[in-house]
Amino acid sequence: xxxxxxxxxxxxxxxxxxxxxxxxxxxxxxxxxxxxxxxxxxxxxxxxxxxxxxxxxxxxxxxxxxxxxxxxxxxxxxxxxxxxxxxxxxxxxxxxxxxxxxxxxxxxxxxxxxxxxxxxxxxxxxxxxxxxxxxxxxxxxxxxxxxxxxxxxxxxxxxxxxxxxxxxxxxxxxxxxxxxxxxxxxxxxxxxxxxxxxxxxxxxxxxxxxxxxxxxxxxxxxxxxxxxxxxxxxxxxxxxxxxxxxxxxxxxxxxxxxxxxxxxxxxxxxxxxxxxxxxxxx
Amino acid sequence: xxxxxxxxxxxxxxxxxxxxxxxxxxxxxxxxxxxxxxxxxxxxxxxxxxxxxxxxxxxxxxxxxxxxxxxxxxxxxxxxxxxxxxxxxxxxxxxxxxxxxxxxxxxxxxxxxxxxxxxxxxxxxxxxxxxxxxxxxxxxxxxxxxxxxxxxxxxxxxxxxxxxxxxxxxxxxxxxxxxxxxxxxxxxxxxxxxxxxxxxxxxxxxxxxxxxxxxxxxxxxxxxxxxxxxxxxxxxxxxxxxxxxxxxxxxxxxxxxxxxxxxxxxxxxxxxxxxxxxxxxxxxxxxxxxxxxxxxxxxxxxxxxxxxxxxxxxxxx
Numbered sequence: 001x002x003x004x005x006x007x008x009x010x011x012x013x014x015x016x017x018x019x020x021x022x023x024x025x026x027x028x029x030x031x032x033x034x035x036x037x038x039x040x041x042x043x044x045x046x047x048x049x050x051x052x053x054x055x056x057x058x059x060x061x062x063x064x065x066x067x068x069x070x071x072x073x074x075x076x077x078x079x080x081x082x083x084x085x086x087x088x089x090x091x092x093x094x095x096x097x098x099x100x101x102x103x104x105x106x107x108x109x110x111x112x113x114x115x116x117x118x119x120x121x122x123x124x125x126x127x128x129x130x131x132x133x134x135x136x137x138x139x140x141x142x143x144x145x146x147x148x149x150x151x152x153x154x155x156x157x158x159x160x161x162x163x164x165x166x167x168x169x170x171x172x173x174x175x176x177x178x179x180x181x182x183x184x185x186x187x188x189x190x191x192x193x194x195x196x197x198x199x200x201x202x203x204x205x206x207x208x209x210x211x212x213x214x215x216x217x218x219x220x221x222x223x224x225x226x227x228x229x230x231x232x233x234x235x236x237x238x239x240x241x242x243x244x245x246x247x248x249x250x251x252x253x254x255x256x257x258x259x260x261x262x263x264x265x266x267x268x269x270x271x272x273x274x275x276x277x278x279x280x281x282x
Numbered sequence: 283x284x285x286x287x288x289x290x291x292x293x294x295x296x297x298x299x300x301x302x303x304x305x306x307x308x309x310x311x312x313x314x315x316x317x318x319x320x321x322x323x324x325x326x327x328x329x330x331x332x333x334x335x336x337x338x339x340x341x342x343x344x345x346x347x348x349x350x351x352x353x354x355x356x357x358x359x360x361x362x363x364x365x366x367x368x369x370x371x372x373x374x375x376x377x378x379x380x381x382x383x384x385x386x387x388x389x390x391x392x393x394x395x396x397x398x399x400x401x402x403x404x405x406x407x408x409x410x411x412x413x414x415x416x417x418x419x420x421x422x423x424x425x426x427x428x429x430x431x432x433x434x435x436x437x438x439x440x441x442x443x444x445x446x447x448x449x450x451x452x453x454x455x456x457x458x459x460x461x462x463x464x465x466x467x468x469x470x471x472x473x474x475x476x477x478x479x480x481x482x483x484x485x486x487x488x489x490x491x492x493x494x495x496x497x498x499x500x501x502x503x504x505x506x507x508x509x510x511x512x513x514x515x516x517x518x519x520x521x522x523x524x525x526x527x528x529x530x531x532x533x534x535x536x537x538x539x540x541x542x543x544x545x546x547x548x549x550x551x552x553x554x555x556x557x558x559x560x561x562x563x564x565x566x567x568x569x570x571x572x573x574x575x576x577x578x579x580x581x582x583x584x585x586x587x588x589x590x591x592x593x594x595x596x597x598x599x
Binding site for chain 2: 111160
């Protein structure tokens with residue numbers, strides 16, 4: 001996203017998060033986090049386990065309270081944003097309610113928002129169409145594959161038109177092929193809806209392929225070490241995965257992670273491509 | 283067919299295959315069609331054992347429904363005191379007695395009389411069951427929302443069940459007066475406990491991430507309760523209700539006895555107990571009908587459970 005700096009959707013200033021440990025004192029999960037996210041951006045948070053990327057996502061979503069600093073979303077405190085239903089959450093596991101049909105799962109947030117019945121039905125149908133599950137409205141969650149369940153979770157998160165979509169390793173439990181397909185789905189949906197996305201992942205190729213910016217974090221204490229702009233042209237497709245620029249960005253992210261003292265999941269990048277990427281940089 | 287639809291097809295086929303593979307795993311054979319058959323086998327075995335004992339050590343056998351003066355059909359080789367016609371009447375004599383008038387000169391058969399009494403008892407038990415379940419649900423709801431209430435009151439809930447109901451029943455009757463109300467209260471008393479304990483767990487059995495999800499929608503406590511806690515607890519609720527159903531019947535029978543209710547199985551059992559020497563078959567028939575009532579009530583709850591849990595995974599419904 002370029003152009004004159006728009007008002008950020010998310011504005012994080014000097015956020016620390018300290019968890020009080022039971023016997024061994026405290027864990028500094030986040031330290032000195034500053035981050036602005038512009039409207040319509042697709043931002044990934046990447047880093048090793050324990051770098052606080054999921055905590056940061058939850059701080060943005062007001063599910064975890066920061067120990068210090070401020071988080072403003074759409075120009076208001078995060079708590080207010082949550083009450084105003086500005087967030088759509090997608091977790092690593094779909095967290096579908098197994099006593100509800102696919103359709104009723106998508107309707108869940110709409111029920112809590114008190115939308116009327118006709119609107120709920122229409123909206124659920126639209127959302128399931130969007131994630132290409134229009135034929136499965138009456139199915140029960142357990143009858144669907146993992147990837148389909150995760151698409152239901154995305155439809156549910158989008159159903160009430162949240163201003164921001166917060167995704168916590170949504171495809172971490174899927175196999176590589178499904179994950180790549182889901183990445184394309186999420187990009188398509190992002191482009192169709194124009195929602196701002198904050199996406200936590202531990203996969204470098206995934207982060208680079210999806211994002212407009214990749215926020216690289218490191219652990220102990222959890223902090224932002226680098227922000228990598230991903231200048232790959234859109235729309236992105238399998239062809240994007242074969243361009244030198246893609247590999248350059250992957251290398252850049254990986255080096256930033258290494259500089260932060262971490263080894264991260266490189267899975268999914270064939271070793272030949274990795275060499276190519278390094279060659280392209282060197 | 284669009285690319286997306288095709289992908290769904292593949293996904294679904296994969297999932298079906300997974301489910302099929304799961305189903306193909308060797309495990310205990312499904313009991314569905316065997317269940318009624320197994321029941322029949324067990325009943326037959328009990329009858330065979332019962333009559334086998336009498337065959338070896340009972341009193342001399344007479345034709346069904348005939349008096350002691352009639353010819354002896356079979357003379358058992360032994361004489362065991364527990365197998366006499368008084369202690370262990372013949373199964374067919376119990377069945378025969380059911381078809382006879384329930385008392386001398388009565389129009390109604392014993393079976394009709396017992397079924398009438400059982401229905402009366404069931405109405406009381408059902409009222410107690412409903413009230414006890416609501417009370418249990420209410421208490422558990424209060425406890426899961428307030429640690430303080432839980433700590434303060436759960437010990438008393440548990441203590442309440444250590445008091446023998448036969449000690450408590452007269453006190454309840456004394457306080458409320460003889461009548462249906464006292465019986466219902468006693469049934470309630472036996473019912474609320476399993477529901478409270480099971481729902482304490484059930485209302486906390488949800489996926490914690492589902493709570494995060496609801497919080498991200500800004501859901502209220504009431505929203506969390508109705509959309510998550512309550513539906514997630516339904517399997518626990520039904521486990522408790524099955525226990526409560528039989529407990530309510532026991533409570534109603536005891537209550538009727540103490541509360542001097544004229545209709546109902548409690549009174550019938552007491553009366554037949556008093557006149558056991560002249561008609562042991564009648565008491566056995568009453569016991570049989572009381573047991574059957576418990577089983578039927580249990581099965582009703584089970585049917586409700588199957589209907590309520592339709593579509594949930596891992597439920598053999």
